[in-house]
Amino acid sequence: MAIYSHSQLSMYEDCPLKYKLCYRDKIKREEEGIEAFLGQMVHETLKKCYDDLRFTKVNSLSDLLAYYNKIWRESWHDSIFIVRQELEQEHYRALGEKLIKTYYKRYSPFDPDITIGTEVSLNFSLDDESKYRMRGYIDRLSRTEDDIYGIHDYKTSAYLPGQQEVDKDRQLGLYHIGVQKRWPDVENIRLIWHYLAFDTELVSYRTPEAISSLVQDTKRLIDEIESTQDFPPKESRLCEWCEYPDLCPRRKHFFKVEALPVNEYLNEPGVVLINKYVELKERESEIEEEMGKVKEAILDYARREEVEVIKGSDRKARVRFDKRLKFPGKNEEERQELDNTIIEAGKWMEASQLDTASLVRVMEQGLWNKELIDQVMRYGRIEESSSVHISKLKDEEK
Ligand code: SF4
Structure with a gap:
C-alpha cells in the first residue's frame, strides 16, 4: 500500500478526481495559489525563528x-495565481508580515518550552503489520519542563474553527500517534493550533478512545481509496484553487473559453450551443404558459357549447372530461394510513408492486446483505441516460 499523508486523504475527500490526477496519475503542476505560497513563507520564517533559538540566537x-521578504522575493514565480481579483501580490505579502508581527508580539522571547524540532518528519504505521503507513511534518515539536509535549501547527488562513472542530481534527491527531510511535515513553501531548490571523491559540487533547477511533476511521478511508476504481469530480469552492481545471470535465470548458477573446468566445461551438439551448428553453416556458391558457379556453368552450370535438382549419381537437379514482401519492399524508389498512386486511400482495426506485437506492447504498444484493443484481442492468441541466453562472464564473 502507498504511504499516506493527512493532506492526501483530505484531497480524496474533497475531490476524488483531483486526488487521482495528483497522486495516482502523478501529474505535476507548477501552479500554486498565493494563499499556499504565503503560508509557506510564514512557516519558513517561523521555522528560522525557532531554529536560530536552538543556537541561542x-x-x-x-x-x-x-528574512520573510527575502525568501518571498527569491521564491516568487510566475505560476503563482491570485483568485481574488480585487487583491494583488503586495496585499498578500503585507498580510504575511502582519501575521509574523502578531505571532512575534504574542510569543517573544519564545522561551516557555524547549523546541525539539521544526518541520519534524514523521513516518509511522497505524497497524502492527505496517499495512497502513502514514507520513507528516510537525511545524514545531516542543516539550515543557513538566514533560508535556506540544505539537504545534501554524495556520495562516482567514477561517477560525470552533473547539469541536479541532477536537476532531485528523491531522494533529495523526501526528499525536506518530509522536507516540517514535517516542513510546511520551505520555502527555498537547495539540496546539496557532491561528495567526486571529492572534488565537486553540488547544486540544486526545484520549486513547479518540485515538483508537481515529485509527479505525483512517484505515477505513485508506481501504476505500485503495479499492475504488471510481474517482468522480466533486465541485466545491476549492475548484477555484484547483491546478487541474484543464483535465476536469466540470471545469475544462471554462478553462478553454476563458482564454479566448470575446469574438472567438461567442463563436466557440459549445458556447453557441448553450446560448441557443437557453434561448429555446426560455421560449419553451413562454409557449407552455400560453398553451396552458389556450387549453383552459378550449375546455371552457367545449363545456359552454356542449361539444366534444372542435374543428380547426386543418386539425380537430377531441375534448374529454373523465372522472378517475385517485389515492394519496407516496408523499401524501394519508398514504401511510392507506398502506396500513391494506396490510392489516392481508391484501398487500394483491395491490402492491415492487418500487424499483427504492430498490435502486438499496442496491447503490448496499443496505441489504451481500448475498441478497448479488441475487437481486442478477436482474439489474445499467442503462445510460443523459440530461442537460441549465443553471446561472456564479459571480466568480462570469
Ligand atoms: S476543478 Fe474541482 S471538481 Fe474538478 S478536479 Fe478540480 S477540485 Fe475536482
Missing part, C-alpha cells in the same frame, strides 16, 4: 521580517 522582529 533570538531574532529581532525586523530580522525575521527581512
Whole structure:
C-alpha cells in the first residue's frame, strides 16, 4: 500500500478526481495559489525563528521580517495565481508580515518550552503489520519542563474553527500517534493550533478512545481509496484553487473559453450551443404558459357549447372530461394510513408492486446483505441516460 499523508486523504475527500490526477496519475503542476505560497513563507520564517533559538540566537522582529521578504522575493514565480481579483501580490505579502508581527508580539522571547524540532518528519504505521503507513511534518515539536509535549501547527488562513472542530481534527491527531510511535515513553501531548490571523491559540487533547477511533476511521478511508476504481469530480469552492481545471470535465470548458477573446468566445461551438439551448428553453416556458391558457379556453368552450370535438382549419381537437379514482401519492399524508389498512386486511400482495426506485437506492447504498444484493443484481442492468441541466453562472464564473 502507498504511504499516506493527512493532506492526501483530505484531497480524496474533497475531490476524488483531483486526488487521482495528483497522486495516482502523478501529474505535476507548477501552479500554486498565493494563499499556499504565503503560508509557506510564514512557516519558513517561523521555522528560522525557532531554529536560530536552538543556537541561542533570538531574532529581532525586523530580522525575521527581512528574512520573510527575502525568501518571498527569491521564491516568487510566475505560476503563482491570485483568485481574488480585487487583491494583488503586495496585499498578500503585507498580510504575511502582519501575521509574523502578531505571532512575534504574542510569543517573544519564545522561551516557555524547549523546541525539539521544526518541520519534524514523521513516518509511522497505524497497524502492527505496517499495512497502513502514514507520513507528516510537525511545524514545531516542543516539550515543557513538566514533560508535556506540544505539537504545534501554524495556520495562516482567514477561517477560525470552533473547539469541536479541532477536537476532531485528523491531522494533529495523526501526528499525536506518530509522536507516540517514535517516542513510546511520551505520555502527555498537547495539540496546539496557532491561528495567526486571529492572534488565537486553540488547544486540544486526545484520549486513547479518540485515538483508537481515529485509527479505525483512517484505515477505513485508506481501504476505500485503495479499492475504488471510481474517482468522480466533486465541485466545491476549492475548484477555484484547483491546478487541474484543464483535465476536469466540470471545469475544462471554462478553462478553454476563458482564454479566448470575446469574438472567438461567442463563436466557440459549445458556447453557441448553450446560448441557443437557453434561448429555446426560455421560449419553451413562454409557449407552455400560453398553451396552458389556450387549453383552459378550449375546455371552457367545449363545456359552454356542449361539444366534444372542435374543428380547426386543418386539425380537430377531441375534448374529454373523465372522472378517475385517485389515492394519496407516496408523499401524501394519508398514504401511510392507506398502506396500513391494506396490510392489516392481508391484501398487500394483491395491490402492491415492487418500487424499483427504492430498490435502486438499496442496491447503490448496499443496505441489504451481500448475498441478497448479488441475487437481486442478477436482474439489474445499467442503462445510460443523459440530461442537460441549465443553471446561472456564479459571480466568480462570469
Ligand atoms: S476543478 Fe474541482 S471538481 Fe474538478 S478536479 Fe478540480 S477540485 Fe475536482
